[in-house]
Amino acid sequence: MTTNEQAHEQHRVDDVVHQIGQRLDRTTAEYNDAHHELRNVLKNYSENTSVNWFEVDDRIETSAELQQQRALVSRLTENQNIIQDQLATYRELQKSPYFGRIDIQDPDETKPESLYIGTASFVDDDENFLVYDWRAPISSIYYNGVLGQVAYDTPAGRQQTDLLKKRQFLIQDGQIQSMFDTNETVGDEMLQHVLGEQNDTTMQNIVATIQREQNDIIRDVHSDLLVVQGVAGSGKTSAILQRIAFLLYHSRRDLEADQIVLFSPNRLFSHYISDVLPSLGERNMRQVTLAEFLTQRFQGLNVQTQFDRYESDQQHPVNQAVRNFQESAAMMTAVADYCTHQTATDLKFTDIRFKGRVFFGHQEIQDIYDSFPTTFPAAERFLKTKNALEKRLRQRIAEEAKADWVRDTIDQLSDEDYHNLLGSKHLGQFEQLDDEIDFLARQIVRRRLRQVDDAIYNGYFLDVYSQYTAFLKQCPLPENVTTDQWQAIIDRYQHDIEFHKLALTDAAPLLYMRDLLIGGGQNHQMQHLFVDEMQDYSIAQLVYLQHAFPRAKLTLLGDSEQALFKAVESPEDLLKNLGVALHAKKSRLITLRRSYRSTLPITTFAKALLPDGDKIEAFNRDGDLPKVVIRYDTASAFKALAHELRSELATNGTVAILTKNTAEAKYVYQELHMDFDLTRLTDTDRTLPTGVVVLPIYLAKGLEFDSVIAYNVSAENYPDQQFTGTLYTIASRAMHHLTLLSIGPVSPLIASEKIPQSDLRIEHELSN
Numbered sequence: 001m002t003t004n005e006q007a008h009e010q011h012r013v014d015d016v017v018h019q020i021g022q023r024l025d026r027t028t029a030e031y032n033d034a035h036h037e038l039r040n041v042l043k044n045y046s047e048n049t050s051v052n053w054f055e056v057d058d059r060i061e062t063s064a065e066l067q068q069q070r071a072l073v074s075r076l077t078e079n080q081n082i083i084q085d086q087l088a089t090y091r092e093l094q095k096s097p098y099f100g101r102i103d104i105q106d107p108d109e110t111k112p113e114s115l116y117i118g119t120a121s122f123v124d125d126d127e128n129f130l131v132y133d134w135r136a137p138i139s140s141i142y143y144n145g146v147l148g149q150v151a152y153d154t155p156a157g158r159q160q161t162d163l164l165k166k167r168q169f170l171i172q173d174g175q176i177q178s179m180f181d182t183n184e185t186v187g188d189e190m191l192q193h194v195l196g197e198q199n200d201t202t203m204q205n206i207v208a209t210i211q212r213e214q215n216d217i218i219r220d221v222h223s224d225l226l227v228v229q230g231v232a233g234s235g236k237t238s239a240i241l242q243r244i245a246f247l248l249y250h251s252r253r254d255l256e257a258d259q260i261v262l263f264s265p266n267r268l269f270s271h272y273i274s275d276v277l278p279s280l281g282e283r284n285m286r287q288v289t290l291a292e293f294l295t296q297r298f299q300g301l302n303v304q305t306q307f308d309r310y311e312s313d314q315q316h317p318v319n320q321a322v323r324n325f326q327e328s329a330a331m332m333t334a335v336a337d338y339c340t341h342q343t344a345t346d347l348k349f350t351d352i353r354f355k356g357r358v359f360f361g362h363q364e365i366q367d368i369y370d371s372f373p374t375t376f377p378a379a380e381r382f383l384k385t386k387n388a389l390e391k392r393l394r395q396r397i398a399e400e401a402k403a404d405w406v407r408d409t410i411d412q413l414s415d416e417d418y419h420n421l422l423g424s425k426h427l428g429q430f431e432q433l434d435d436e437i438d439f440l441a442r443q444i445v446r447r448r449l450r451q452v453d454d455a456i457y458n459g460y461f462l463d464v465y466s467q468y469t470a471f472l473k474q475c476p477l478p479e480n481v482t483t484d485q486w487q488a489i490i491d492r493y494q495h496d497i498e499f500h501k502l503a504l505t506d507a508a509p510l511l512y513m514r515d516l517l518i519g520g521g522q523n524h525q526m527q528h529l530f531v532d533e534m535q536d537y538s539i540a541q542l543v544y545l546q547h548a549f550p551r552a553k554l555t556l557l558g559d560s561e562q563a564l565f566k567a568v569e570s571p572e573d574l575l576k577n578l579g580v581a582l583h584a585k586k587s588r589l590i591t592l593r594r595s596y597r598s599t600l601p602i603t604t605f606a607k608a609l610l611p612d613g614d615k616i617e618a619f620n621r622d623g624d625l626p627k628v629v630i631r632y633d634t635a636s637a638f639k640a641l642a643h644e645l646r647s648e649l650a651t652n653g654t655v656a657i658l659t660k661n662t663a664e665a666k667y668v669y670q671e672l673h674m675d676f677d678l679t680r681l682t683d684t685d686r687t688l689p690t691g692v693v694v695l696p697i698y699l700a701k702g703l704e705f706d707s708v709i710a711y712n713v714s715a716e717n718y719p720d721q722q723f724t725g726t727l728y729t730i731a732s733r734a735m736h737h738l739t740l741l742s743i744g745p746v747s748p749l750i751a752s753e754k755i756p757q758s759d760l761r762i763e764h765e766l767s768n
């Protein structure tokens with residue numbers, strides 16, 4: 001590239017930055033005006049809220065005025081927020097207005113046109129697009145096309161054009177740092193630069209360097225089930241976030257950020273990714289971990305988490321055939337079948353009691369349920385039963401309202417209680433005083449019987465926990481599960497319930513049964529459901545999530561090689577199983593094989609751990625070989641660990657010591673915390689501190705660190721292939737440096753002929 005050309009491009013950058021600066025000044029003035037106006041209205045509002053509340057007439061008038069003011073405040077606040085967002089976007093653009101340029105020749109134009117692509121559009125005062133948003137239809141050719149004839153989708157249909165040039169820029173603080181032309185999707189040079197620079201405090205957006213397959217994930221608007229299987233560090237999480245930004249742009253009119261939900265692997269991860277969407281001018285989607293979701297659904301029960309289960313499985317190995325069945329689509333189908341065949345007498349209705357006495361008996365409830373046609377789905381009969389009970393409750397309230405104690409209570413009401421009981425009804429709204437008294441009497445009884453009302457509303461008159469036992473007892477078993485094994489499952493479930501506990505395997509089928517029998521549990525607002533680290537979810541859980549978000553399109557991303565909690569499955573089998581289980585009409589599988597996170601030596605080592613690791617393509621970024629440090633007793637191991645930590649801390653912001661489980665993390669913490677500023681992370685932590693952190697690998701899922709030290713990769717700790725996934729996940733968290741500490745002989749997974757010694761730096765303890 002000639003210096004002349006760079007000077008010419010810099011000239012354009014200067015011009016665009018100048019125009020953005022002018023727009024920033026204007027918008028700042030607009031912001032100040034909006035802020036001023038809002039402050040005035042708020043001041044007025046607070047003066048109004050202190051007016052007389054006790055005179056009824058005044059109260060009505062004030063309340064109408066307040067409502068108007070409240071609406072005004074909310075409109076002005078929204079306006080102010082919009083301007084604030086614009087300011088943030090302009091500030092970002094001012095630093096780096098764009099990262100790409102495409103020159104195209106449209107068939108009906110005489111001259112080629114140069115378009116510049118950045119994180120947001122910038123249009124000058126004459127409506128010229130100085131920068132195109134990366135999500136605009138035309139921008140797709142920057143990511144997808146090689147030079148020559150290319151096509152792109154627009155709302156008006158597919159368009160053709162001739163792509164003459166593709167240029168990439170790295171612009172920092174308004175200065176072009178580098179620029180080059182490329183025929184590739186997005187050239188490696190740019191990626192080299194970005195990946196080499198990265199550090200791990202929070203994730204960055206990748207819009208300047210999105211790769212072709214990633215772009216397919218990001219721009220897919222057709223699939224109702226999109227399954228992405230990608231190797232560690234291939235950009236699955238990045239793709240999710242850029243996809244969300246794309247979808248929000250694409251369906252701006254009918255999709256809001258809070259109609260998108262992401263199931264994330266842990267809370268640290270939620271924080272780690274939280275800057276990406278705001279950096280693209282979008283709000284964050286909702287985020288929840290599976291544990292949070294289940295806890296919320298089972299209030300009052302202590303639901304086992306994936307982490308608890310992982311720890312307990314290490315101590316008490318489980319029967320895999322039984323668990324596979326419990327977590328299968330077949331189990332969920334069995335639940336659905338069971339629910340459709342329940343007669344009123346099969347259901348475990350319980351009495352609704354009040355102050356120790358039966359208020360509605362279970363037989364009465366069963367008879368009501370039985371009175372509705374069996375052709376109705378169970379949940380509908382249940383809802384009708386609730387309504388019938390509500391009606392009977394209202395009758396009982398009306399009768400009880402005539403009782404003497406109620407009249408006595410009314411006589412003794414203070415003025416304030418009297419007003420409170422009237423609630424939204426106002427004095428004078430009743431034609432006769434008797435009506436008002438009657439209303440108050442029913443209010444008093446209703447309040448007293450709130451417990452009964454709640455029991456009806458929440459459907460507490462069906463004992464779902466006993467119902468689940470009944471389901472388990474008749475559940476058709478596959479051939480490889482014996483009745484004795486199943487009885488043990490039933491016994492354990494009953495025992496757990498007695499102690500208000502629930503095993504993770506029971507959560508999805510039990511919730512599903514509850515929803516199908518009593519209704520509810522579904523969120524019809526969600527339009528997109530994303531599941532990251534899907535390999536840690538059972539099919540039963542995914543079936544449940546689909547039921548819980550019935551209108552949502554599903555994007556499931558994972559890496560079966562990183563399965564810490566279960567066996568590896570091929571992507572194709574997975575899609576087939578999921579497609580059937582989730583009844584997907586338009587399903588699509590995208591596989592990502594290129595790994596971007598780690599240096600070439602680290603990825604080369606990590607992939608060699610896997611039986612079919614040669615499918616993984618390492619991105620060619622230089623770095624040191626992974627270092628294996630072997631010591632033969634604990635004292636020298638910790639001495640070596642301290643030494644490694646010091647040297648890693650000298651060059652890296654964060655050093656993560658990753659362990660196999662919590663017990664090991666606690667132990668390492670105990671041994672080191674006196675000498676280092678060390679943080680042990682647990683599943684309640686939300687933020688990642690810098691310095692040294694120690695955590696079990698399952699809490700590091702989805703995260704990355706400048707430097708990783710794998711604690712004790714000895715043969716004793718990682719004896720066989722069962723631990724391949726764990727070791728691979730640990731190794732693949734490292735971006736720049738990886739150290740493997742072994743106390744005693746190293747694991748056969750590492751000391752294997754598949755891993756040439758020349759791929760590692762091995763440091764044995766020196767004998768005296």
Ligand SMILES: Nc1ncnc2c1ncn2[C@@H]1O[C@H](COP(=O)(O)OP(=O)(O)OP(=O)(O)O)[C@@H](O)[C@H]1O
Nearest residue numbers: 206209210211232233234235236237238596597702
């Ligand atoms: N196209 C890209 N341009 C720049 N950086 C990228 C690109 N794709 C991925 N990366 C970087 O590679 C790293 C790994 O990406 P990400 O965490 O999204 O991968 P992942 O597939 O979710 O990984 P894992 O399954 O191991 O958690 C991140 O630092 C991300 O920013």
